[in-house]
Amino acid sequence: MDHLRKLKALCFWLLSRSLILVVAAPWLSAGTRDKAARPGSESARDPSKYVGADTCQGCHPEVYKQFETTPHWKTLLDTRRGKDWQGCEACHGPGTDHVNAGGGKGTMFNTFQLEYDFSKRIGARIGHRYRLRTITQQDTELQDALFYPKRAARGTCAPLPDGSPSPDCTALPEGSYHAVTAESDSAETVINEHSLLVGLWARPVDALRLSSDLEFMSPDKAFTRISPRQLQRYKLRATYKAANWASLGAFFNIYEARNNVADVGHLQHSRSYGFNTTIAPNDRWSLDMGYDYNSVFSHTNICFIFGFGPPPPGFPPCPVLGSPVPLQAISIYNNRGDFAYGDFMVRPIKRLTLNMGYSLNTVSGNTLILNPNSFPGPLRFSYSKPYASAAVDLVKGWTWKTAWGFNNYREQADPFDPTAPRSFRGNLLTLSVRYSF
Numbered sequence: 001m002d003h004l005r006k007l008k009a010l011c012f013w014l015l016s017r018s019l020i021l022v023v024a025a026p027w028l029s030a031g032t033r034d035k036a037a038r039p040g041s042e043s044a045r046d047p048s049k050y051v052g053a054d055t056c057q058g059c060h061p062e063v064y065k066q067f068e069t070t071p072h073w074k075t076l077l078d079t080r081r082g083k084d085w086q087g088c089e090a091c092h093g094p095g096t097d098h099v100n101a102g103g104g105k106g107t108m109f110n111t112f113q114l115e116y117d118f119s120k121r122i123g124a125r126i127g128h129r130y131r132l133r134t135i136t137q138q139d140t141e142l143q144d145a146l147f148y149p150k151r152a153a154r155g156t157c158a159p160l161p162d163g164s165p166s167p168d169c170t171a172l173p174e175g176s177y178h179a180v181t182a183e184s185d186s187a188e189t190v191i192n193e194h195s196l197l198v199g200l201w202a203r204p205v206d207a208l209r210l211s212s213d214l215e216f217m218s219p220d221k222a223f224t225r226i227s228p229r230q231l232q233r234y235k236l237r238a239t240y241k242a243a244n245w246a247s248l249g250a251f252f253n254i255y256e257a258r259n260n261v262a263d264v265g266h267l268q269h270s271r272s273y274g275f276n277t278t279i280a281p282n283d284r285w286s287l288d289m290g291y292d293y294n295s296v297f298s299h300t301n302i303c304f305i306f307g308f309g310p311p312p313p314g315f316p317p318c319p320v321l322g323s324p325v326p327l328q329a330i331s332i333y334n335n336r337g338d339f340a341y342g343d344f345m346v347r348p349i350k351r352l353t354l355n356m357g358y359s360l361n362t363v364s365g366n367t368l369i370l371n372p373n374s375f376p377g378p379l380r381f382s383y384s385k386p387y388a389s390a391a392v393d394l395v396k397g398w399t400w401k402t403a404w405g406f407n408n409y410r411e412q413a414d415p416f417d418p419t420a421p422r423s424f425r426g427n428l429l430t431l432s433v434r435y436s437f
Contacts, residue, residue: 038054046142052097055095091111109193112129113127122200123202125197129195131192133189134190136189140185143156147178153165184363195218197215199212209237210237214234215232217230217232222261226259228259228268229258230257232257233254235252235254245279246281247384249277252272252273264301266299271295277289277290287344288342289342292340293339297333301331303327304318315327332358335365336365341360341395342359355388358437361384364379365380385408389404401434405428407426
């Protein structure tokens with residue numbers, strides 16, 4: 001019975017919390033979130049991307065008047081948090097691109113997000129983002145025509161019904177007519193994008209911070225073959241501060257998109273993982289090192305024009321265009337990059353500072369080459385850079401510094417590239433004197 005009473009009490013507590021959220025939801029927006037920016041929240045954004053509600057008012061005075069009659073105007077009074085919490089841009093996002101585009105429709109979006117802290121150690125948020133993209137295509141055909149004297153008054157230069165000459169033509173002395181005409185045609189594509197936003201932050205202990213962001217986007221149509229019909233983003237960040245002088249950070253960022261309808265079969269992803277650590281127990285020595293991994297992949301069924309002669313084997317006609325002349329092929333782009341670095345600083349004596357480090361960047365990949373005269377390019381290469389420096393404090397304000405760096409760029413051999421592999425090396429030695437005042 002005691003367990004039954006506890007279960008009923010827990011159910012009642014959860015129900016009351018749910019009712020509070022449901023009742024409060026209509027008054028919650030991205031501009032009226034909780035009082036402090038929590039670890040992992042999206043508060044820390046670039047302030048230069050926000051223009052302020054006054055700028056919005058300049059072009060949308062009627063909308064701004066309505067805004068002032070709603071509870072949202074109170075967000076303008078909150079100066080403790082960033083600009084992304086204030087005014088119109090709290091819900092519609094940063095307005096710099098919208099202003100620079102002269103009020104472009106495809107540069108704004110609406111976001112609704114609900115956040116809740118379960119405790120001081122964990123919190124979550126869920127929201128919805130809507131974006132309306134309006135893409136306008138305009139084609140203009142310019143014709144420069146010369147009608148010779150034998151039959152000059154025809155076509156564009158034909159006389160008007162009342163017998164007067166055409167205003168689009170200019171009569172030349174030898175009896176011919178010159179006309180310059182332009183015909184324009186435009187088409188507009190409207191795309192509605194809906195995104196589900198999910199976030200979670202946690203702080204299991206004071207030294208560890210975790211945050212994650214997920215986005216699932218689905219538009220109602222795709223503008224190009226590589227435009228996604230489904231899109232997902234997964235982000236995770238972790239920071240561990242073992243002591244005041246030692247910290248460790250890690251992240252992964254995954255982007256996946258696809259437009260896998262018939263005759264397109266577009267798949268792509270971009271995946272990044274990495275970590276970094278900093279150790280600086282005192283001003284005598286410090287160590288900084290990290291590693292990043294990045295993978296980019298794309299797979300699309302494309303149509304291309306082969307040119308003259310019979311098509312090569314294995315390339316069937318492209319069914320999208322309905323003609324045997326264009327051919328189809330699977331376009332593949334695959335690229336992997338690894339980057340690692342390390343930097344060590346030591347001061348053996350008070351006036352001497354030594355610094356040494358090493359960075360290495362390696363890239364490997366492959367892609368479809370349709371043109372036999374096109375070189376694959378540097379899809380497989382490595383770039384390394386060791387360096388070292390020594391700085392001596394001569395007297396107060398004066399420092400002598402000697403620095404050395406070695407740059408080594410090397411490509412891997414490619415059987416289709418007659419000039420590969422390319423290799424470049426260089427040493428750089430710098431001697432300098434610095435005066436600080």
